[in-house]
Amino acid sequence: MSEQAIDSARAESIRKALGYYKVMSIVAGVALFILCVVVFIHYVLHNPKPSETWSPIHGILYFVYVLSTANLGFKVGWSLPRMIRIMLVGFVPVLPFIVEPKVAREVEGQLAAGSLSA
Amino acid sequence: MLRTALRPRWLGLLALVVVVMVTFTMLGLWQLNVARDKGRAEAVRAAPQRPVAALTTVVQPQAQFPADGSGRRVTATGRYDAAGQVLVTPRLLDGRRGYWVVTPLVVEGTGARLAVVRGFVTDPAAATRPPATGPVMVTGSLAPAESPTEGAALPAGQLGSVDLADLVNRWGGQIYNAFVFATAERPDVTTGTTASAGIVRVPPPPPVGGGLALRNAGYAVQWWVFALFALYMWWRMVRDEHEREQSPARPAPAPQKVRKEVTDV
Numbered sequence: 001m002s003e004q005a006i007d008s009a010r011a012e013s014i015r016k017a018l019g020y021y022k023v024m025s026i027v028a029g030v031a032l033f034i035l036c037v038v039v040f041i042h043y044v045l046h047n048p049k050p051s052e053t054w055s056p057i058h059g060i061l062y063f064v065y066v067l068s069t070a071n072l073g074f075k076v077g078w079s080l081p082r083m084i085r086i087m088l089v090g091f092v093p094v095l096p097f098i099v100e101p102k103v104a105r106e107v108e109g110q111l112a113a114g115s116l117s118a
Numbered sequence: 119m120l121r122t123a124l125r126p127r128w129l130g131l132l133a134l135v136v137v138v139m140v141t142f143t144m145l146g147l148w149q150l151n152v153a154r155d156k157g158r159a160e161a162v163r164a165a166p167q168r169p170v171a172a173l174t175t176v177v178q179p180q181a182q183f184p185a186d187g188s189g190r191r192v193t194a195t196g197r198y199d200a201a202g203q204v205l206v207t208p209r210l211l212d213g214r215r216g217y218w219v220v221t222p223l224v225v226e227g228t229g230a231r232l233a234v235v236r237g238f239v240t241d242p243a244a245a246t247r248p249p250a251t252g253p254v255m256v257t258g259s260l261a262p263a264e265s266p267t268e269g270a271a272l273p274a275g276q277l278g279s280v281d282l283a284d285l286v287n288r289w290g291g292q293i294y295n296a297f298v299f300a301t302a303e304r305p306d307v308t309t310g311t312t313a314s315a316g317i318v319r320v321p322p323p324p325p326v327g328g329g330l331a332l333r334n335a336g337y338a339v340q341w342w343v344f345a346l347f348a349l350y351m352w353w354r355m356v357r358d359e360h361e362r363e364q365s366p367a368r369p370a371p372a373p374q375k376v377r378k379e380v381t382d383v
């Protein structure tokens with residue numbers, strides 16, 4: 001297998017990981033938004049039922065988001081603090097929607113410049 | 119790979135990972151306890167609302183105590199075998215030390231004996247035996263057998279616990295692996311007559327066991343999953359560095375940079 005083939009395979013796997021991360025970032029952002037709504041319903045409107053249903057689902061979706069972040073981070077070569085920071089973004093309302101395009105643009109730029117697959 | 123893992127910076131990071139794992143494991147245990155407490159509270163809350171069932175549909179003679187039987191309200195019809203009455207001591211009721219009055223009920227239909235806690239007395243002499251009248255319908259709360267106790271020998275006719283293995287030897291025949299805290303009898307042969315006015319009913323204890331509150335059980339599992347994930351992250355970073363060293367073709371990040379990042383965490 002030539003160097004070129006390895007590099008294009010790596011770029012392909014990074015592209016896949018990025019797609020996975022982008023989807024999970026949006027899913028986690030939406031799940032967090034719904035969580036805020038059900039927490040409001042729980043503590044302000046005193047109805048714990050929606051939060052009982054949604055909280056565990058949010059937990060699972062957040063974990064999948066963390067997996068997708070690690071998957072991308074390891075392939076791109078992010079530092080551990082950066083990976084942890086991006087994982088924690090999933091805990092801050094609205095932030096996933098801001099960070100996701102930035103990360104996507106950065107990784108796509110690196111792919112285009114060949115600085116990852118060189 | 120092992121040699122990579124044993125380098126000081128990876129060992130240091132592993133120590134951090136272990137701290138995270140221990141913390142997450144404990145948080146998971148805490149949530150598991152919350153799940154148990156909530157499940158028990160739910161069982162306590164639901165117990166009086168569950169319909170009263172006939173004893174014969176809940177538990178069979180000599181058979182295992184049903185998993186959801188604790189605190190179950192049941193009715194049993196039969197005749198008291200007054201000769202088999204025993205006292206269980208020491209027991210407390212409202213801070214007073216005394217005796218549980220336990221009388222076997224020969225259950226109609228099966229002929230097996232059911233231990234019935236008819237009430238509580240402070241003086242053994244007050245524990246009059248039920249009159250040999252017709253059938254009695256007992257309503258009460260079901261409980262699993264108590265463990266045998268050891269200790270100083272008690273006077274004849276007294277036991278340290280509702281130990282059904284001991285009782286079956288005294289009573290003979292078949293026995294139910296359960297006992298009942300009587301809350302009512304029809305006719306009331308225990309508190310309804312002046313002859314036995316010294317006996318007071320024992321309020322059934324809250325049921326033991328109960329299920330898990332699913333939401334908190336889910337949180338517990340999630341904490342443990344994250345604990346394992348922290349370990350996976352560490353292993354994956356070690357493996358990546360190991361692989362970079364094995365294939366020099368791929369550009370490795372400067373080692374000092376990695377060290378700086380590790381101390382950043």
